[in-house]
Amino acid sequence: MQRVRVSSHQSPVHKLGESQMTLSPKFKLAATCSALLDPALQFELSMRGEPLIPGLPDDVALQCLLRLPVDKHTACKAVSRRWYSLFGSKEQFFTLRKELGFHDPWLFVFAYHKCTGKIEWKVLDLTHLSWHTIPAMPCKDKVCPQGFRCVSIPHEGALFVCGGVVSDVDCPLNLVLKYEARRNRWTVMKQMITARSFFASGVIDGMIYVAGGNSTDLFELNSAEVLDPEKGMWRPVAGMGAMMSSYDAAVLNGKLLVTEGWFWPFYVVPRGQIYDPSTDNWENMAPGLREGWTGSSVVMHNSLFVVTEHERTKLKVYDSGDDTWDIVEGPALPEQICKPFRVSCWESKIYVVGRNLHVAIGHIVKLGPSSTCEKKCRFSVQWQMVDAPGTLFDLTPSSAQVLFA
Template identity: 60%
Template sequence: MRRVRVSSHQSPVHKLGDSQMKLTPKFRLATTSALPSSMPASDLEQASWETPLIPGLPDDAALNCLLRLPVETHEACRLVCRRWHHLLADKARFFMQRKVMGFRSPLLFTLAFHRCTGKIQWKVLDLNYLTWHTIPAMPCRDRACPRGFGCVAIPSDGTLLVCGGLVSDMDCPLHLVLKYDVYKNRWTVMTRMLAARSFFAGGVIDGRVYVAGGYSTDQFELNSAEVLDPVKGVWQPVASMGMNMASSDSAVISGRLYVTEGCAWPFFSSPRGQVYDPKIDRWEVMPVGMREGWTGLSVVIDKHLFVISEYERMKVKVYDPETDSWDSVKGPPMPERIMKPFSVSCLENKIVVVGRGLHVAIGHVKKQPGSHPDSRSSSYLIQWQDVDVPREFGDLTPSNSQILYA
């Protein structure tokens, strides 16, 4: 029997790929001689590309699987082989492949700023996996006021537009128009707006972006409005609003743009509101009950306007156009972690609220079981879901949030 000598000295354990791992000369010689000497280097490289993405599966089925990998796993998965690295190392290539395959995952884009430094940054929440991600920095001017921007999402194109804005120390509005392409993961500068404006209304109707009102130089309220054709990249004027007005919120319902200046304490006057119909290029006054009850930020679900009221303990209410009145939405109160200021967006039948510190609450809206399916005054119920947030977001304050699919 052969005796084996065991040493008490233990070699350090290294992870695969550790830079401290060294190959002995004998191992180098063995690995080199194991390769066919007649195979040129170009054939070896080609062979590595011809290996299947997943052994035992056709490449189309394997690609269907890999395109479902969460983004946070890409860094580890791209080490598997060259073909995985080619697909996963470039986010633009990955999301473009998802677009070709028809995959759609909702992403919540939140424009936030640091409450101490004022630094502007975008944070992205994957609403399927509830994981946070970052995108390239937005190329905007220093000392820009984040609340002055107008942000509009175009889900059909996978693009996000950031328009206008305000330079904080100069009180000067901007013509700025920036576009983020979720499939290419990059920002581009687009044609400027016809009028520099901040704190204005905006919305997308039939793929065209409409902006209206807002503040001009010296806080002068504008009555002008304009429309952008994203394909041609050209802004054109539309009918004026008929009154000079800045906007606190806006919504698109049944192909019409609703604009409100909102309520402000101590409520000396009734808030104003206008409604634009692009088919006839005309503005009309918003119904009295609608504009007086529009006391917060809104979303549109199933052609119904829902508002989270800032002056009624964050109560959710829904507008009834038949009676020109508002009804309370039943259900538990919003999670206490959601503090003002906040931003609101919607995903199908869900209301997504982002509060200070980027705390997120998702409200699942349902019609009451006894409601008639065709009734415009159906009652609604909401149930809230709390989403965990990284501690390092504690000093961030949301300014706007939009949802895109990628």
């Protein structure tokens, strides 16, 4: 296992950008637009002989500067007027990165303080392994963090937070918020048709689906709806075959898989439902799939992986042919990752965020069949540990999403 220490106990968590929000008591969001790079100013400075980097053409220099870590931007602004113009606006910086084809992953973690319940987002730069903050999410103060559901459209750098519940009055929310990494700002979107918490969610073909969950007084729902992010409109879809809240959900082969999960004392076998948007129908989940779904899931290599919570935190993968689960070869989750943990993934890496925001990065390798007569594929994992700075030691994760910017 490879181990990486990001920073010492006293290391600060850097701001990804200054907040551009002004919130009213009713969650109204007023964002002030920062000016983009002034082409006239840049042309004037370049004609005066002020290059971005002396001795380099501006296009080459720009390629270099756009690779600088975000936490270095404040110091870089003092170098010259052109550097100040480049690094003075996070929106401009990430817009230029997108235009020039930069595509780096960031791990966005929705976390809360164990003692106060205060919620906030922390962001791990997966290239430089440094932590950052983003503007505060516009919502009520007293909320249950686990009641929200977060989904993302990674390549668009868009993150969506839906639903939730006000903790002191047990009142579900129909709130929908969108965060754009390029703009580093939140916007309030059209509300869900039905207020809900602890529900299933997933993105299929760019559309955001939500289903089930809890209504007022923990009454379970079977309704479902879908959001078109481009149009900003919700519409209902077929209801689930059962009223149930969701422990976990995943999107596999264009379908939304929903499980209510195991609960102590494990007397009742969990239910599971699968939604197919092409037919707008729900069907019951296979017994082996729902009974073996004992943790948080991700989808990689067109397979469903689960980091188990009841089996010494081993990683396992579902075999749809046999309706069974197979243990992934390799070590168990590093002992520094304590429950509750949240998972996300991209390509062949799985990111597991534990209490105090320690992160384990699992490198997944697809292996061939163990023998000529066996057809099923096998997988192995090796873990890389990323210790969080001491400033994050009071935080517990509630969701983890990978975005690109």
